[in-house]
Amino acid sequence: MEMPVPSKTVIARKSRVVERLMEVLPADRVIHDPMETRAYECDALTAYRCPPMAAVLPETTREVSDVLRICHQEGVPVVPRGSGTSLAGGALPTADCVILGVARMNDVLETNYPDRYVRVQTGRTNLSVTGAVEEDGFFYAPDPSSQLACAIAGNIAMNSGGAHCLKYGVTTNNLMGVTMVKMDGSVVTIGGAHLDAGGLDLLGLICGSEGQLGVVTEATLRILHKPEGARPVLVGFDDNEVAGACVSDIIKAGVLPVAIEFMDRLCIETTENFAKAGYPDCNALLIIEVEGSEAEIDDQLSRIVEIAKRHDPVEIRESKSAEESAKIWLGRKSAFGAIGQISDYMCLDGTIPVSSLPMVLRRIGELSEQFGLQVGNVFHAGDGNMHPLILFDANKEGDLELCEDMGAEILKLCVDAGGCLTGEHGVGIEKRDLMGYQYAPADLEAQMAVKDVFDPQWLLNAAKVFPLASSQERRADAIAAE
Amino acid sequence: MTQMMTPSSEAELAQIVGDAKGPLTIQGGGTRGMAVDGDVLSTAGLSGIELYEPGALTIVVKAGTPVAEVDAALAKERQRLAFEPIDHRGLLGTKGTPTMGSLVAANISGPRRIQAGAARDFALGVRFVDGQGEIIKNGGRVMKNVTGYDLVKLMSGSHGTLGVLSEVSLKVLPMPETEATLMVHGLDNDSAVQAMAAALGSPYDVTGAAHIPGGDAGVTMIRVEGFEASVAYRIEQLRTALARFGTEMSVSEDSNAAWQDVRDVTAFHGATGDVWRVSVKPSAGPDIVKSSGAEAALFDWAGGLVWLCTEPGTDLRARLGPIAGHATLVRGSGQARFHPEDAGVATLSQGLRQRFDPRGILNAGLMGS
């Protein structure tokens, strides 16, 4: 993966920049020792690493504004960082950048149950937002599997999703307002505790903009009362494609589960060895969860089971208790970890129309044979958000490149099927060079025009999202302006 | 002399915008009465459902497709547009046919917005022509998509000021088996908003909460939708949960019709006066009504959406003072239609309009400056 050549002029200015940053932040929150900046050299896309010039850990919006103003004046690129769990390299530094980490900003600023929102600093982790309200029966709906670690900041930047998004929507559908600091240090407040924008929907634009438009410091999030209960049913099939067809039929039938998750044989067997969830021996399985009172759950599950039975299931396991539910979810939740135990892997995130699931699964199988790399499939089937896991050996010469080539083929397949490159992980550096496959030059130009408005010098996380060739001129301007 | 142009293809639309020498007023069905100065550019010639996949819950339509045509196609598969868009014709006394493009362009959502989301939440993809005549696409037709910036959201609610939509893809949802509405009678505005908060703060998945003020005749409506047995159960649970607010409760005889009236603000149809739509946090709703001095009011979105009917020419925003939210003038003239933005936000909005429509020819002057 190519990254822009770091600016020598900026690096030469390091000591002055660090000195100025220390005027606005306590010394222990300005990290500049090359031994220590290493802690920020990558996110969860660990194949790519580069220690930043420095890292700062502000605690307030005011401090973020001070830091950005200084970096803006000094022409220093800034890469915002939440918890560093991005799978797309979104938080990958450049050697001439300052990492602005919001991890210390994790306060709950306001909780309002009658109006159903919380306002938090964005360094707060996803799970601890729910943690702050669950004793009172409420929760924050978007639930990425990384929720124990990832921060609301990263969730907003990537517009993250999770298993229960089929019913509750992704981050953008649950985000009501933000406080954001622009690269020049100015602070803007967008949205709030009310619904919808009075003018242009800037909030919708900021969510999913991968840290390129501003640093989000505070967020107003919609919270919901927890359902009375939830229980899944697990259905095993002999065939991937049949499982895919079953998903489509469930959706068409008018039962809207809160989650429909899919796992194929490789994932089932690997997680079985790892987590021992007691999954059936089959080629594909679906975990379908519904919510409501006991009677409502029974009713919905019976409708789903009836549909599933028309697809020759090898096993149907309806959960009858919290214990059984936990067991059904255990395997799915440990899937990534289990695969990680047996091999290096790359996790893709292409999304397709649900109706194309059978075809795309078949083609992925063919590509796997063609490239000679194993692929496991575990994903959010209800909304067509696939997660093919390509297994490779990082120590084997050329294997990473082979894996990336195969990944690119799978993502192109998703686009060809009427889908997109990424459903929830974001473009980052990982899918940057494939953007031209999904979007025409004019489409990309319109997106880059948005960045021009928010960050005219292209100093914020500029090496991401857009193919380097297409953002070249704008980034060159940034350097020329020094 | 203004003229009317009705392109029949996206390419022709792009040609017209690119060649335009003066301002254009973009028209869908013309039911909103939002016309500004300039030649009329109608999307009526861009009509038709291009793709409908019930099993994937998605529909792709050309921008000028009548909403009624889509509603009918969806109904055949027992699906619907879940954001419950308002039909403005009764309120504004306009004719014409609401179009799919306008639903997105104006982010038009009704009572179910509080539970299901707004038009912008259901918009999956757009194709549009910007102010230079360039054809641009963003998003797609899948339910999750974070590939690049979300210009779909930016276009939703931009009222044709950033581009002319030529095609939209939307997520649709199954129609529930049935619906029912619990009516709580005789609550004042404050208790009604508290009752609605209690209903929405329950596990019963309320899909509508509105209050029609009227002293003893006032009624607070709580809607649930789903399978028959489930709806019956939830109505009973809500009845118990809300018992502390009022003893007089009933179940609506025609839930569907009652919500159509809330959605289309039927109560204001005959009345003269300006109509305002104020979005605030629900608990702030009653104070908005108090300080507005309005003759008539209606609460939707559990109190967070306040419809007001004021004397013609009233500067409602001056009366309300600074609010955390926004007031939009839906019917009437003499005031800016959209709420003035804070300086920081206004600079960004203006910058975006400048980039997408540098000549300022698309619905010029309708939003911001």
Ligand SMILES: Cc1cc2nc3c(=O)[nH]c(=O)nc-3n(C[C@H](O)[C@H](O)[C@H](O)COP(=O)(O)OP(=O)(O)OC[C@H]3O[C@@H](n4cnc5c(N)ncnc54)[C@H](O)[C@@H]3O)c2cc1C
């Ligand atoms: C095991 C595992 C499972 C995962 N499961 C899911 C899943 O189910 N669903 C899903 O959607 N994702 C998932 N992810 C991906 C990842 O967790 C999400 O993208 C998450 O939102 C990243 O949050 P973060 O705080 O770690 O952000 P980081 O990795 O620190 O940064 C992500 C992006 O956000 C930007 N950013 C960070 N802070 C700010 C800020 N304050 N202002 C503006 N921009 C900012 C960064 O520049 C970067 O571009 C998973 C990752 C892992 C490792």
